[in-house]
Every structure is written in structure tokens, then in C-alpha cells.
Amino acid sequence: MIIRPKLSDIASSLGLSVSAVSLALRDSPKIPAATRDEVKRTAAKLGYVYNRQAAELRRGVKSMIGVCINDLANPVFVDFIRHIEDALRQHEMKLLLWNSGEDVAKQAAFLTTAQEYGTAGLLICPAEGTTREDIAKLLAKGFPVTTFSRLIDGVGISGFANDDAGGVFAAMEHLHGLGHRRIGWIGGGRRTSTAENRLAGYDRAVAALGLDPDPELRVFCETSRRSGYVATGALLDLPHPPTGLVAFGDLLAIGATTTCRERGILVGQDVSIVGFDDIDECTCASPPLTTVAVDKGAIARAAVDDLLSRIAGHAEGAVTRLFTPRLVVRQSTGPAPPARA
Amino acid sequence: MIIRPKLSDIASSLGLSVSAVSLALRDSPKIPAATRDEVKRTAAKLGYVYNRQAAELRRGVKSMIGVCINDLANPVFVDFIRHIEDALRQHEMKLLLWNSGEDVAKQAAFLTTAQEYGTAGLLICPAEGTTREDIAKLLAKGFPVTTFSRLIDGVGISGFANDDAGGVFAAMEHLHGLGHRRIGWIGGGRRTSTAENRLAGYDRAVAALGLDPDPELRVFCETSRRSGYVATGALLDLPHPPTGLVAFGDLLAIGATTTCRERGILVGQDVSIVGFDDIDECTCASPPLTTVAVDKGAIARAAVDDLLSRIAGHAEGAVTRLFTPRLVVRQSTGPAPPARA
DNA sequence: CTGAAAGCGCTTACAG
DNA sequence: CTGAAAGCGCTTACAG
Numbered sequence: 001m002i003i004r005p006k007l008s009d010i011a012s013s014l015g016l017s018v019s020a021v022s023l024a025l026r027d028s029p030k031i032p033a034a035t036r037d038e039v040k041r042t043a044a045k046l047g048y049v050y051n052r053q054a055a056e057l058r059r060g061v062k063s064m065i066g067v068c069i070n071d072l073a074n075p076v077f078v079d080f081i082r083h084i085e086d087a088l089r090q091h092e093m094k095l096l097l098w099n100s101g102e103d104v105a106k107q108a109a110f111l112t113t114a115q116e117y118g119t120a121g122l123l124i125c126p127a128e129g130t131t132r133e134d135i136a137k138l139l140a141k142g143f144p145v146t147t148f149s150r151l152i153d154g155v156g157i158s159g160f161a162n163d164d165a166g167g168v169f170a171a172m173e174h175l176h177g178l179g180h181r182r183i184g185w186i187g188g189g190r191r192t193s194t195a196e197n198r199l200a201g202y203d204r205a206v207a208a209l210g211l212d213p214d215p216e217l218r219v220f221c222e223t224s225r226r227s228g229y230v231a232t233g234a235l236l237d238l239p240h241p242p243t244g245l246v247a248f249g250d251l252l253a254i255g256a257t258t259t260c261r262e263r264g265i266l267v268g269q270d271v272s273i274v275g276f277d278d279i280d281e282c283t284c285a286s287p288p289l290t291t292v293a294v295d296k297g298a299i300a301r302a303a304v305d306d307l308l309s310r311i312a313g314h315a316e317g318a319v320t321r322l323f324t325p326r327l328v329v330r331q332s333t334g335p336a337p338p339a340r341a
Numbered sequence: 342m343i344i345r346p347k348l349s350d351i352a353s354s355l356g357l358s359v360s361a362v363s364l365a366l367r368d369s370p371k372i373p374a375a376t377r378d379e380v381k382r383t384a385a386k387l388g389y390v391y392n393r394q395a396a397e398l399r400r401g402v403k404s405m406i407g408v409c410i411n412d413l414a415n416p417v418f419v420d421f422i423r424h425i426e427d428a429l430r431q432h433e434m435k436l437l438l439w440n441s442g443e444d445v446a447k448q449a450a451f452l453t454t455a456q457e458y459g460t461a462g463l464l465i466c467p468a469e470g471t472t473r474e475d476i477a478k479l480l481a482k483g484f485p486v487t488t489f490s491r492l493i494d495g496v497g498i499s500g501f502a503n504d505d506a507g508g509v510f511a512a513m514e515h516l517h518g519l520g521h522r523r524i525g526w527i528g529g530g531r532r533t534s535t536a537e538n539r540l541a542g543y544d545r546a547v548a549a550l551g552l553d554p555d556p557e558l559r560v561f562c563e564t565s566r567r568s569g570y571v572a573t574g575a576l577l578d579l580p581h582p583p584t585g586l587v588a589f590g591d592l593l594a595i596g597a598t599t600t601c602r603e604r605g606i607l608v609g610q611d612v613s614i615v616g617f618d619d620i621d622e623c624t625c626a627s628p629p630l631t632t633v634a635v636d637k638g639a640i641a642r643a644a645v646d647d648l649l650s651r652i653a654g655h656a657e658g659a660v661t662r663l664f665t666p667r668l669v670v671r672q673s674t675g676p677a678p679p680a681r682a
Numbered sequence: 683c684t685g686a687a688a689g690c691g692c693t694t695a696c697a698g
Numbered sequence: 699c700t701g702a703a704a705g706c707g708c709t710t711a712c713a714g
Contacts, residue, residue: 395707
């Protein structure tokens, strides 16, 4: 038995030429329908597997896209991946997935692999510490790259992200409207565009709304439930703790609810908490979490479209597009408690 | 400027032969060190990217492994992936990741892609509904496949999984030792080996320990926080609710704690809850979750070793290995409350 | 130590 | 409608 049959095996078993078999398998009208069927039957019988590497080498086309994200453990990226997959499927493109885990070295290794394996281009949410030079190097090689969720400025690469500053501002306005005047910030401890912009939204809102600008109210940490738990503890230990809390991400906000619960503090009454991203878990958190919903589907689709048109050679200049998020009010926010003595 | 330079571009720019360049780049002792350095410098200068597809086609070797899991949204798989990655890195193998999302059609599409792109073999946690025939078809083509976490029996494929029945049995013994006699089961609603075995462990323990065998105590659902929330509600609504609860997975158990919290039921006092898997979140759940810790690292390493030796042709017969889990007692379990009238 | 030639499994003009 | 030939970018014997 032939281990891995190739076109020539099908051809010889049928008394056809290799070219005829090649065309038949791809439904060329040059081959009579009856012959095509026969070829396909024989291929199936022999257990033929198309060697796409060989075909792509010959044709000079590619059909894989590399996707590199920074933190698989954050559900928001699982959402992004699902949307990217959906968008890619319509273009018959496959996805080569990678998780950098915020490790620039791992990310660099993947970038190399992605190129060596002939991916057509790269969709990347850059790990913290990714430099313009890292990206410029790829671009110089003519390798199409588009960023999503996080942006890298000033290097001529397209980026599609949420309006992070605006999202936090909206969250702050919401709390301000509920009477909160001392509002804490947790998270965004990494040097990424997302962290910078969300914090900028916080600072801007503090100034614009006349809130307490106490720098102690800002606690920087990474994005995980545990970090949210710890950071919120620090905030509540303050001599004069905040009544409202905006978190860099939902994971942090969920961690924050744990801290409150342990201390017998009622979320939505004693303290109001707003998350960011709108992951599924928000609806079954306790209480269900008020959050800033990021339009992951629209961002994913726009990034895929940009990358594909770049790959196709219709490369207009780099574009940066920000998508407006939507505040979703659930039960983790409520009127500020009356001031205490 | 050359768009994507190849060996011949380096060769001609240096007045060398293509073969010399090929050997130099791979540090062959046949090429003088000085020449090697020069070749590498030129390659870097020209922005040369190794075409691994072409090289693998010629050499007849492969360096990618496909990994197909069933649910990326479950953190336990993120853990598995990380361990698989680590094991693979030592063998210079790359990973082509895919999430079937419990969709057999998506999984089938990936299996085809993985073969067409020339992955050396496949590590798979089969989606619900994967048949023996699905696997047999791959095996018939001589395509190396190894399962992990979930097993497919009777088809001559190696599998590495947790001792699921034993794990649940240990959880039940723990609760029994604390005085619980009416213990509920939530989850495992899918037809997978994991679900069957964990439920079997429950049933066996109910019989062996003389617990209440009320079938109402078993609620089947899929694995998510939300499902755990809902299923636990159903259990607590029973005229005679259980005092202990074993969940198919930690995500469910965490959902269960939410239900209890909402109803003012103290977890670890009024009701004891045991999860399964030991994901990171267990330690920052409230209360921290007693769980059955799966040795994901050992399972991942064993599966990778098996697959790689199969790829290398040292294919002993298929082996199935079960790894003994470890009960980790935290604060979600405690003595059964005194029986009520 | 270096180069010319063949070939991995495909596809694509080009003849017949 | 069908086949022989060339070539995608590499690597590997094989001569020199």
C-alpha cells in the first residue's frame, strides 16, 4: 500500500496524465465530468491528501494567516479569535494561532515561524515591549502586518482598536452621575496603548468632572482576577477608600467583587464597580457587572479586511480606526452611599 | 530591491553557488567559517527569510504539530496548551493550534487542514461526537494521532488522561468523611470519556459509601460558569437539597458558589463544593475552591512524547495511560451541617 | 572546499 | 480533450 499517495499514483492507477489528475481534482472544465468523478473516487480510495505546501510553492500563493495574541488566559482574546476565525473562513484562509503570553522573545520566535512557514500575513496584538523597530523590520521585508486591540504608533502599520480613553470616560461619567466623587482605578500596569489610553480616559475624566484627583486612587497591576482582588484590597485599605471603581478589564473587576464580598462590602451599594471588555462572565458574575462593551466583532472584521487587502496588494496607507464602545449598565453600580463622618 | 530574496540571490550577490549558501546558512563544516559568516551577514542584509515549506518538501521532514482542543474558553485547556508548547519547544517543533468548540464539523475541517499543510502529527482532545471511524480514517492514512484529556477507545490510538473516575471518587470520600450523605453532581452533560468516567466515579462512590442514591441529585449540563450557576439553582430548589456538591469542572463549581452567595448560603459551611481540574482561578474564588487537581503537565508531556515517537516511527502499540489526580482541600468544603427537621 | 544536477509534489503554459 | 516539460525554493548526493 502506498503510504502517502500523490498525483502520479492516481494518474498511473487510472492511466491518465498527472496534469489531467491535477485539473480534475480542482474541477477544471477542461476535464470531462465523468473523468473528474472517476479521479475523485480513486483519490478517496487511495486516501489521497492534497499537498498544499507543494501547491502553494508552485503557485506562489498563501492561504494561512498568523494570529498572535498576548494573553490566551483572558477570555476577551478567545472572543477576538472566534471573530477573526469567522471573518477568515469566508475568505478560505486558515489561521495559525499563537499566544505570546506578553513575552517579546516568544513573540519574535513566532513572527519568524510565521514567515518561514509562508503565512500570507500577520494579525497581531503586540506583547508589551514590542518596539517600532520590531514591526518596522517585518514591514521592510514586505510582510503584511496589521495590529488589533493594541496599537503601535508611528511606523506605518494599520491598527484597529477600541476607543479606550472614551470608554473609561463614559464609565466615569456614569459613576459621576450616580454621585460618586472618589473613584479608584485598578489595572493597566503594562506599557501598552490600551493601558495608556484607558488611564488617560480616567485622568481626563477626573479633571473634567471635578473628581478627587488623589494619586493614591490609582493602583497599577496586570490583568487577572487575582490582581483585581489584591489591588482592590489596597484601595479599600486606604484611610479614605473610594466609593467607585473602574477596572482596566472585566477580569480585574471580577476579582474586585471577590475582595468586597470577603469584607462584607455590598457591590452596587457600598461600592460601585465598572469593568471593561464585556466578556461572557460579566452576566453571571455576582452581581452582574456593569462594563464597557468592546465591539470585538467589528474590530476583528476590520482588521481582517485590512490585512487581506494589504495581502492582495491594495495597500492604501496605514489606517488607524477606533471603535466606539458601549456602556452596559448592570447591577455592580448604583448611587453613591451618603458620605460618612 | 528584491522582494523576497532566495538562496540564489545571496549566492549571486556573493559569487558563490546556491549549494554553498544553503550549507553555510545551516552551519555545515564543509564551508569555511569565514564564508559562513559572510553568507549570514549578506542574508541578514538582504532580509532573507528561510522558506521552510520548500525545504521540508525537499527533505521530506516536518516540523509542525497540530493541536486541536474542544473548548478554548475553558482555562484548563489554556494550561494544557502551555504545557504542550513547553514540551514541543525542546524538540524544535512548532504548534498549529485549533479550537473545535465542540463542533465535529469544524474539527474535521481542521484535521484536513493539518494534513494538507504537512503537520507531522496531531494532538487532539476530541470534540463530543467524534467517532472511532473519524480517528480510524486518519490512522489508515498513516497519520500519527494521539489523544489527551479525552480518550477514544477501541481504535488503536494512544491516549493520556486523568483518572477521572478515581478523582471524583476521592472527592466523594472527602465529603463523606466530613459527614455529607446527600451529595449532588453537576455537569458532564456531554458524551465524552471525561463525562462518562467522572459520572461513573460519582455513581460508584454513592454505592460504595452508602450515600443517598436519589437520581434527582444528578444534574447534567455543559461546562461553564453560567451552567454551574443554573444547575446549582435546580439542586437547591429540591425539596430536600444536598449538603455537598461535586462538579464536573472548576468553572461549574465557581458558578455554583455564585448561586449560593445569591441565596445567602455559606459555601464551606451550609454547603460544601468540590471542583475538578485545579485552574488558577480556584485559589482566588470565594471561598477558595477545594478541587481535584489534574496533572496537566505530566499528561501533556506524555502525550507529546508518545506522538513524537510515533512520528519518528518507533510506534509500539497504542497505550492508554491514566494519571492519578490529587485532592486539594481549600475552604469550599467543611463538615456537613446538622440534619434539619 | 565548491559547483552542477536532480528531485520533493505540485501547477501552468504550451503542444498535439 | 490530454500529455510532456518546466519551474516554485530548497537540499543532497555526486563530481571536480
